[in-house]
Amino acid sequence: MTTLATTNNNEIKSIENITSLPNSVLLSQGAEAKTYKIDLYGIKCIVKERFVKAYRHPTLDQKISGKRILQEVRSLNKCKKNGIDVPALLLVDVPSNRIYMEYIDGITVKQYLYNCFDQSKETSTTTTQTQTEAHQQQIDICAEIGKQIARIHDLNIVHGDLTTSNMLLRNNSKSNIVFIDFGLSYTSTMTEDKAVDMYVLERAFISTHPNSELLFKEILDSYQKNSPSPKVAKAILDKLDQVRLRGRKKLAFG
Numbered sequence: 001m002t003t004l005a006t007t008n009n010n011e012i013k014s015i016e017n018i019t020s021l022p023n024s025v026l027l028s029q030g031a032e033a034k035t036y037k038i039d040l041y042g043i044k045c046i047v048k049e050r051f052v053k054a055y056r057h058p059t060l061d062q063k064i065s066g067k068r069i070l071q072e073v074r075s076l077n078k079c080k081k082n083g084i085d086v087p088a089l090l091l092v093d094v095p096s097n098r099i100y101m102e103y104i105d106g107i108t109v110k111q112y113l114y115n116c117f118d119q120s121k122e123t124s125t126t127t128t129q130t131q132t133e134a135h136q137q138q139i140d141i142c143a144e145i146g147k148q149i150a151r152i153h154d155l156n157i158v159h160g161d162l163t164t165s166n167m168l169l170r171n172n173s174k175s176n177i178v179f180i181d182f183g184l185s186y187t188s189t190m191t192e193d194k195a196v197d198m199y200v201l202e203r204a205f206i207s208t209h210p211n212s213e214l215l216f217k218e219i220l221d222s223y224q225k226n227s228p229s230p231k232v233a234k235a236i237l238d239k240l241d242q243v244r245l246r247g248r249k250k251l252a253f254g
């Protein structure tokens, strides 16, 4: 682990206040972390800073934040090492609860799918060809999502928060999905954990992209077809059926 070094009388210090940096922009404030885009020595990068939760005991808070950071860093590193596209890790500043990573220039998969839906809508200006192309683009990106998640699961990484907002398109290219936000990720060999990961994605996908059940099926088909371990992938998808059933029962009976 390293600390961001700014030498000051031979002292190594963290940047005190991210917002004081020129060109720093707050991109999002989640429940646990703030995400900034900054310019560091001329390089655009992302700083994810887990903030102190006042309702938690400080020691416990530091322990939880430290664990989440470690998990995010581990997952990012493991993915990168195995050729799965994730932001490159630049620095980890444990005392300040910050991770510095590569800034990915590109839209989210969520936005990409919205754009395709817009193009595929019947209007006076759209042609059948535009609609067919837009539909094919949706299918292609869903196939890519399934393939890449199968590879992540094959590394025994459970993402924990799979949504189309947590997938970015490097240079806006649909064949270049970059997975982000591994803050809730963990290591597991259990089919159940991976099935729940797919269930989280399914719920998020269907609610973010209405009437997209057939598209989600593309994700599942590709997940199984492209998994490095097809038998395991099949077991995970069989388990997904059970997870769905439990989810429905929970909704119906509380």
Ligand SMILES: Nc1ncnc2c1ncn2[C@@H]1O[C@H](COP(=O)(O)OP(=O)(O)OP(=O)(O)O)[C@@H](O)[C@H]1O
Binding pocket: 027, 028, 029, 030, 031, 032, 033, 034, 035, 046, 048, 087, 101, 102, 103, 104, 105, 161, 165, 166, 168, 180, 181, 182, 183, 184
């Ligand atoms: N490497 C990156 N490159 C470009 N944009 C990014 C990058 N990482 C995050 N973002 C942007 O910042 C937003 C928030 O990031 P992220 O999802 O990692 O944080 P979070 O959801 O607040 O964290 P957590 O869920 O762990 O509390 C993302 O939706 C994305 O738009």
